[in-house]
Amino acid sequence: MAEHVWIGDLREHVGKDVEVRGWRNHLRSSGKLHFLEVRDGTGTVQAVVFKGSVTPETFEKAGTIAQEATVTVRGTVSENPKKPGVFELQAKEVELYAAPAREYPISPKEHGVDFLMDNRHLWLRSSRQNAILKVRATIVRAVRDFFDGRGFTLVDAPIFTPNACEGTSTLFETDYHGDKAYLTQSGQLYMEAAAAAVGKAYCFGPTFRAEKSKTRRHLAEFWMVEPEVAFMDLEGDMKLAEDFLAFIAQRVLETRGEELKILERDTSKLEKVIAPFPRITYHEAIQILQENGHPEAKVGDDFGGDEETVISNKFDRPVIVHRYPMELKAFYFKKDPANPSLALNMDVLAPEGYGEIIGGGQREDDLDTLVRAIEHHKLPMEAFEWYLDLRRYGSFPHAGFGLGIERTVAWTCGLHHVRETIPFARMLNRLSP
Numbered sequence: 483m484a485e486h487v488w489i490g491d492l493r494e495h496v497g498k499d500v501e502v503r504g505w506r507n508h509l510r511s512s513g514k515l516h517f518l519e520v521r522d523g524t525g526t527v528q529a530v531v532f533k534g535s536v537t538p539e540t541f542e543k544a545g546t547i548a549q550e551a552t553v554t555v556r557g558t559v560s561e562n563p564k565k566p567g568v569f570e571l572q573a574k575e576v577e578l579y580a581a582p583a584r585e586y587p588i589s590p591k592e593h594g595v596d597f598l599m600d601n602r603h604l605w606l607r608s609s610r611q612n613a614i615l616k617v618r619a620t621i622v623r624a625v626r627d628f629f630d631g632r633g634f635t636l637v638d639a640p641i642f643t644p645n646a647c648e649g650t651s652t653l654f655e656t657d658y659h660g661d662k663a664y665l666t667q668s669g670q671l672y673m674e675a676a677a678a679a680v681g682k683a684y685c686f687g688p689t690f691r692a693e694k695s696k697t698r699r700h701l702a703e704f705w706m707v708e709p710e711v712a713f714m715d716l717e718g719d720m721k722l723a724e725d726f727l728a729f730i731a732q733r734v735l736e737t738r739g740e741e742l743k744i745l746e747r748d749t750s751k752l753e754k755v756i757a758p759f760p761r762i763t764y765h766e767a768i769q770i771l772q773e774n775g776h777p778e779a780k781v782g783d784d785f786g787g788d789e790e791t792v793i794s795n796k797f798d799r800p801v802i803v804h805r806y807p808m809e810l811k812a813f814y815f816k817k818d819p820a821n822p823s824l825a826l827n828m829d830v831l832a833p834e835g836y837g838e839i840i841g842g843g844q845r846e847d848d849l850d851t852l853v854r855a856i857e858h859h860k861l862p863m864e865a866f867e868w869y870l871d872l873r874r875y876g877s878f879p880h881a882g883f884g885l886g887i888e889r890t891v892a893w894t895c896g897l898h899h900v901r902e903t904i905p906f907a908r909m910l911n912r913l914s915p
């Protein structure tokens with residue numbers, strides 16, 4: 483009995499008889515030969531079916547296998563003499579496990595994005611989508627390795643929450659045993675509690691925004707990693723963020739060269755992601771806008787995607803923009819003691835027009851100031867009593883940030899839209915498949 487092996491492991495089996503199981507990619511025939519390309523998720527292999535090496539029934543059947551039929555091929559592994567590193571299977575037996583009930587809807591011709599998104603459950607099988615899934619998995623692993631390796635403790639934040647973290651306009655409301663609950667926008671407030679328990683905490687999970695935006699950077703459901711560190715200030719936060727991004731870029735370059743090639747990613751751009759990153763103030767960012775086609779930009783403006791692109795295009799690596807006006811920012815930021823109209827916050831903008839991938843900063847640790855901020859933002863005080871306790875019982879300076887995984891994957895892979903960075907995207911007009 484030939485052993486079942488994954489196509490990605492064929493190099494270890496050259497000269498041996500093995501069994502490969504997978505789906506039919508391409509099929510080409512010429513007289514006495516069928517070239518049957520099989521995909522199993524770990525790679526693709528061409529099985530050469532020679533009329534003289536198989537039974538007449540097998541040869542005939544192999545020539546009619548439809549796209550995406552499931553097949554089992556047994557044969558001898560060989561390395562392509564003209565293409566080292568490319569392996570083939572000299573087929574001895576070909577079995578059809580399941581023929582498609584209908585013609586596969588995704589043919590090699592070009593399809594529109596809506597059609598592909600409607601068929602996302604099948605589109606995932608394509609080589610580009612396979613490469614993106616693998617880069618995403620590598621980034622998730624890098625995230626965990628980075629924080630675990632620095633003595634952080636993973637602390638999971640809840641998904642059902644009683645209050646808003648990032649403004650009330652993007653809350654998904656749900657019924658919670660007769661009460662109102664919201665899907666979490668961010669685990670930050672819980673990580674602040676965790677920081678007082680474990681010092682260096684991080685959470686990593688799905689977060690939700692009922693954003694009515696149809697941009698290439700917004701999802702309704704996205705994954706965010708959020709470190710929070712006791713006794714860290716804004717300066718330490720910026721340092722942590724740049725070390726973190728450099729670590730991720732390096733890991734992807736080291737381990738996902740094949741996938742980046744499939745995605746036709748210009749890797750020289752990722753090689754430049756080395757700390758330290760340039761740092762500019764919000765006011766300097768406004769000046770860059772004014773000097774680069776946005777003469778109307780003025781202090782007090784928030785940045786949209788276009789503005790972030792103009793700013794980040796000035797730099798060849800991620801740029802940190804810090805100290806935005808308090809009025810633009812969430813209630814929890816600490817005010818800059820040097821100018822209380824500014825927040826001790828920072829955004830990291832990715833290069834090549836990818837925009838904000840990290841947002842964070844230092845938190846307000848003064849009880850009375852925080853109470854006034856909650857009032858100013860017209861948030862329900864009683865929902866924040868537990869959060870205020872963190873200032874009542876041993877208040878401490880602390881800072882943290884959130885990195886959006888999908889925007890990071892889009893940037894790393896060089897993708898135009900975040901919809902391809904998450905297996906099943908949830909967007910303004912999409913809840914299916």
Ligand code: 4AD
Binds near residue numbers: 667670883
């Ligand atoms: O800037 P945001 O809203 O920050 C927070 O939620 C903080 N509470 C995080 C913290 O300090 N612990 O979001 C952080 C990041 C953004 O920079 C972006 O990468 C991503 O989350 N993000 C989104 N990604 C996809 N779709 C959306 N609708 C996103 N909103 C934010």
Ligand code: MG
Binds near residue numbers: 829838840841
């Ligand atoms: Mg932000």
